[in-house]
Structure formats: structure tokens, C-alpha cells
Amino acid sequence: MTNTQFQQLWVCFGQAVSKHKDELNQLDAAIGDADHGTNLDRGLQQVLEKMQAASPATLQATCKLVAMTLLSTVGGASGALWGSGLLAAAKVFPDTDTCDDKTLTQAIQAFVDSIEQRGKAVVGDKTMLDVFVPALSSLAQDAEPITVVVPEIAAHAKEWAEATASLQAKKGRAAYLGPRSVGHIDPGATSSALWWQCLGRIIGGSV
Amino acid sequence: MKKIMNSPDTLVAEALEGLVISFPQYLKQVPGTHVLTRATPKPAGRVGLVSGGGSGHEPAHAGYVGYGMLDAAVAGEVFTSPTPDQVLEGIRVADHGAGVLLVVKNYTGDVMNFDIARELAEAEGIKVATVVVNDDVAVENSSFTTGRRGIAGTIFVHKIAGALAEQGASLEEVEAVANRVIAHVRSMGFALEPCTVPQAGQPTFTLADDEIEMGIGIHGEPGIERQKLRSAHELAQSLLEKIAMDLPLKAGDHLACMVNGMGATPLLELAALAREVSLWSKSHDMPLDVVWTGEFMTSLEMAGASLTLLPLDDTLRTLLAAPCDTPQLRQGVHHD
Numbered sequence: 204m205t206n207t208q209f210q211q212l213w214v215c216f217g218q219a220v221s222k223h224k225d226e227l228n229q230l231d232a233a234i235g236d237a238d239h240g241t242n243l244d245r246g247l248q249q250v251l252e253k254m255q256a257a258s259p260a261t262l263q264a265t266c267k268l269v270a271m272t273l274l275s276t277v278g279g280a281s282g283a284l285w286g287s288g289l290l291a292a293a294k295v296f297p298d299t300d301t302c303d304d305k306t307l308t309q310a311i312q313a314f315v316d317s318i319e320q321r322g323k324a325v326v327g328d329k330t331m332l333d334v335f336v337p338a339l340s341s342l343a344q345d346a347e348p349i350t351v352v353v354p355e356i357a358a359h360a361k362e363w364a365e366a367t368a369s370l371q372a373k374k375g376r377a378a379y380l381g382p383r384s385v386g387h388i389d390p391g392a393t394s395s396a397l398w399w400q401c402l403g404r405i406i407g408g409s410v
Numbered sequence: 411m412k413k414i415m416n417s418p419d420t421l422v423a424e425a426l427e428g429l430v431i432s433f434p435q436y437l438k439q440v441p442g443t444h445v446l447t448r449a450t451p452k453p454a455g456r457v458g459l460v461s462g463g464g465s466g467h468e469p470a471h472a473g474y475v476g477y478g479m480l481d482a483a484v485a486g487e488v489f490t491s492p493t494p495d496q497v498l499e500g501i502r503v504a505d506h507g508a509g510v511l512l513v514v515k516n517y518t519g520d521v522m523n524f525d526i527a528r529e530l531a532e533a534e535g536i537k538v539a540t541v542v543v544n545d546d547v548a549v550e551n552s553s554f555t556t557g558r559r560g561i562a563g564t565i566f567v568h569k570i571a572g573a574l575a576e577q578g579a580s581l582e583e584v585e586a587v588a589n590r591v592i593a594h595v596r597s598m599g600f601a602l603e604p605c606t607v608p609q610a611g612q613p614t615f616t617l618a619d620d621e622i623e624m625g626i627g628i629h630g631e632p633g634i635e636r637q638k639l640r641s642a643h644e645l646a647q648s649l650l651e652k653i654a655m656d657l658p659l660k661a662g663d664h665l666a667c668m669v670n671g672m673g674a675t676p677l678l679e680l681a682a683l684a685r686e687v688s689l690w691s692k693s694h695d696m697p698l699d700v701v702w703t704g705e706f707m708t709s710l711e712m713a714g715a716s717l718t719l720l721p722l723d724d725t726l727r728t729l730l731a732a733p734c735d736t737p738q739l740r741q742g743v744h745h746d
Binding site for chain 2: 228232234235236237238241242245274275276277278279280281282283284286287321322373374375376378379380381383
């Protein structure tokens with residue numbers, strides 16, 4: 204992946220969250236406090252502005268800029284998770300313009316490890332991990348090149364997010380609802396699916 | 411949605427400015443941040459107290475910044491945890507050389523953002539301890555989930571830990587007394603009407619004319635059970651029984667109680683609820699030593715109330731009664 208592609212990923216994600224902002228807020232209203240779309244959108248618009256102003260030249264610099272911006276503008280659990288996850292990924296990305304497939308997988312692995320640690324959540328808790336973990340395991344296991352694998356993952360991402368509807372929340376504010384959280388799709392998993400759909404488009408070459 | 415605001419995006423920043431304008435003798439803003447701190451800083455060598463969280467809970471937390479309580483309050487967007495860089499600014503301004511205690515309500519976002527801030531502050535050489543308040547008995551306490559929420563009981567932590575810090579106690583001592591309050595304070599609330607987050611524009615749930623939402627948190631999130639509206643007597647009874655069972659309380663325990671309005675409940679109704687608490691405590695032979703009635707930890711314009719009980723020993727009673735002087739709470743101020 205190149206630095207340009209990585210920056211396109213954030214532009215794509217910013218646009219996607221903006222477009223689905225109300226839908227994310229509505230999902231959050233059912234089991235949380237109705238601000239997931241608003242918060243993530245506020246942070247991502249800042250990311251796009253800062254990326255344009257600073258035009259970071261390497262993958263590591265871009266990742267760090269995105270991490271620090273989300274950490275200081277999103278707030279809530281999402282800001283802490285996306286921010287600390289991307290800071291961990293930035294340590295894996297090289298300070299150069301491009302990285303190989305293996306490094307990209309390792310960076311995503313570092314992201315997932317970090318949010319598992321920070322959020323103390325596991326798969327099945329009805330969180331963003333219910334999209335990121337199956338996506339990462341497909342990516343890590345598949346022998347095909349990522350130009351094939353990532354678009355396949357992207358095609359499944361929405362299903363994984365929607366499958367959180369049947370889960371009872373164990374982490375985050377939705378956990379307080381107990382069994383009443385069942386039947387609602389997790390907003391964090393939904394925005395995570397949007398991220399993978401963007402990665403699929405960028406890596407697959409359709410952006 | 412009807413609210414007094416220029417825009418949802420600027421409401422929090424404008425309100426923080428307005429708080430400083432309203433209480434200049436107590437508050438000043440750390441420039442360029444959402445941190446309000448004491449107008450007159452605490453003397454060097456005393457432990458600093460920092461709390462904060464999403465906005466929408468006013469007077470929490472800026473209302474408790476002042477002598478005998480907090481040193482700084484960090485405000486996030488409405489119902490959204492503040493970011494780590496903002497909390498770090500709060501820690502820096504509250505550090506007077508003896509370390510800083512963070513009083514955090516148990517929400518995933520708050521806990522994580524304050525944790526990141528603590529790591530950043532420790533990297534700068536500031537001594538930081540964190541206590542997490544989880545007083546809400548509505549939510550079952552399970553180690554497999556997020557655990558109980560922090561609600562109005564947090565203000566008793568501010569008051570008691572703040573009083574000890576003002577006496578010059580060490581960070582370890584202030585942390586220990588805060589944890590002692592947390593171990594014993596319990597709360598539960600209900601909503602008569604939901605609230606509307608300014609950014610969302612729609613109420614977060616709807617209730618029929620004869621329905622209440624039992625076991626609500628303080629973010630407009632739905633509670634644990636929808637029930638039929640009952641009398642003040644029955645409402646107090648069911649909240650207090652649940653709290654008493656959780657602790658558990660026994661005859662002879664001396665209590666402090668907080669009757670807290672959620673934002674749109676008249677004092678008339680809160681006072682009626684306070685009377686019910688008093689009747690209940692008499693019938694259970696648990697003397698009510700302290701009663702706080704009013705709005706302490708709100709949820710925007712939600713109608714409803716929460717009750718908090720804290721069994722008191724001599725230390726907690728003395729610290730709760732110690733003087734404080736903040737925009738919201740003033741006691742021990744002597745007249746001629």
C-alpha cells in the first residue's frame with residue numbers, strides 16, 4: 204500500500220461516515236446515546252483538513268496524524284479506541300512512502316491488539332471487534348494477494364456488522380441494557396464495516 | 411427540539427464561557443481548552459482533584475470546582491467523554507506538587523480517555539491516581555461486563571475526597587478515602603420524560619403518559635425496565651429497597667442521602683421525594699444525618715430523579731460536613 208492510497212482510505216472513510224452519520228446516530232440511539240455518527244464525523248472532517256494542510260509524506264506520519272487527530276477530536280470510547288489503535292499501527296508502518304502486504308496486515312494486527320487491550324473486549328461483545336477480528340483473520344490466513352482478499356473481506360463486512368444484532372452487548376454503554384440490547388446492530392461495528400468497505404475499494408483499485 | 415442555543419456545535423464552548431462569566435470569583439478557563447479551574451489556585455503541596463465527563467450533567471462538574479472540592483473540571487461534548495489531551499490539561503493545572511486524583515465515572519469512554527491522559531501525565535512526571543465511581547445499582551455488577559455505572563454518588567466522592575485533600579493529606583490517603591466512599595455509595599434513578607441530545611435533535615426514547623423508565627443512566631440512554639407511573643411513596647420505596655439490599659444496610663446505620671433532580675423536575679416534587687426518604691429511614695431505624703436535595707448530576711432536560719445513599723462513619727461524616735465554597739455547593743461559610 205502506498206501513502207497516497209492510505210490517505211485516500213481516510214478521505215473515503217470520512218465521506219462514508221458523513222453520508223451515514225444519521226444512520227449511525229440512529230443505531231446508537233437504540234442502545235446508546237445517539238452520537239456515534241456525529242462524533243466520528245467531527246473527528247474525520249478534522250483528519251481530512253489536517254491531512255490536506257500538513258500532507259504527511261510517509262505511511263507512519265499519516266497514520267500518526269490520523270491517530271492524534273481522532274484522539275483529540277472524537278471523544279467517547281470511539282475516539283480512545285481509534286486513536287490508540289492507530290498509534291499502535293503507526294509504530295508498525297515504515298517511515299517511507301510504501302509498505303508490503305505483510306506490513307499492512309501487521310499494522311492492522313497491532314491496531315486490533317491495541318483496541319482489545321484498551322477496551323478489554325473480545326469477539327462477541329457487540330463492538331467494533333466483531334468486524335475487525337473476522338476481517339483480520341481472513342486477511343492473515345488467506346494465501347491470495349491482498350488485492351483479491353481485501354475486496355472479499357469488504358464484501359462481508361456489512362454482514363458481520365449486521366450479525367451483531369443477535370448479540371447481547373458486554374462492553375460499552377449498550378451493556379447496561381442487558382438483554383434489551385439484542386435485536387439492535389452495533390453502531391461501532393457498522394462504522395468499522397464502512398472502513399473495510401473503503402479499504403476494499405482502495406486496495407481493489409476502484410477508487 | 412427547543413433549546414436556548416446558537417448551534418449544537420458551539421453550545422458546549424459557549425456554555426463554558428458563560429459559566430466563567432457567571433461565577434468569576436470561582437472559575438477561570440484554561441485558555442484554548444474545555445477545562446475550567448479554580449480562579450484562586452489551591453496552595454502548593456495539596457493534592458489536586460480533577461473530574462469531568464460529557465457535558466449535559468450541569469452543575470456537574472464545573473459547579474464543584476472550588477475550595478474543598480475539585481481543582482479542575484474537564485468538559486466533553488454533550489454526553490461524550492472529553493479527549494485525553496483535554497484531561498491532560500486539567501491534570502497539569504491541578505497539580506500543585508502533591509499529585510492529582512482523577513475522579514472518573516464508570517463509562518467505557520470516560521475510563522479509556524482518562525487512562526490515556528493519566529499515561530501522558532505520568533510521562534511528564536506528574537503523580538496521578540484514578541478512582542472509578544460505580545454507584546448505580548440498577549445495573550447488575552458483573553465482572554464479565556462493563557460493571558455498574560457512575561451517577562450522582564460521584565458528587566459525594568468530590569465532596570469527601572476534596573475535603574481531605576484540602577487538609578493536606580497525601581495522594582494515597584485521598585485516593586483511599588475516595589475508594590471508601592465508592593465502596594459504600596449507592597444510587598438509582600428513573601425518568602418521567604426523556605431528554606434530547608442537541609446534536610441528535612430527537613429524544614433518545616419515548617414514554618407513554620403513564621409510563622416511567624426505571625434504572626436510567628445519565629445520558630438519556632434507556633433504563634433497565636419500563637414501568638407504570640406510581641406514587642412518590644412507592645417510587646421512593648422501590649429505589650431505596652433496591653439500594654438497601656445491594657449495600658446491605660442494617661438498622662442503626664447513619665445515612666447521607668442525595669435527592670437528585672435529572673434536569674426538569676421541580677423542587678416541589680424533589681422535596682416530596684425527600685420526605686419519603688425520611689419516612690423510610692425512620693421506619694427502618696436508620697437516622698438520616700445529611701440530606702442534599704436539588705440538582706447535582708442532571709441529564710439535560712430529563713424529568714425524573716435519582717436517590718443516593720451513603721452510610722456514614724465518623725470520618726466520612728466529618729469530611730462531608732467540612733466547609734466548601736463552589737458555584738453549586740457552599741457550606742461552612744460563617745455569618746456574624
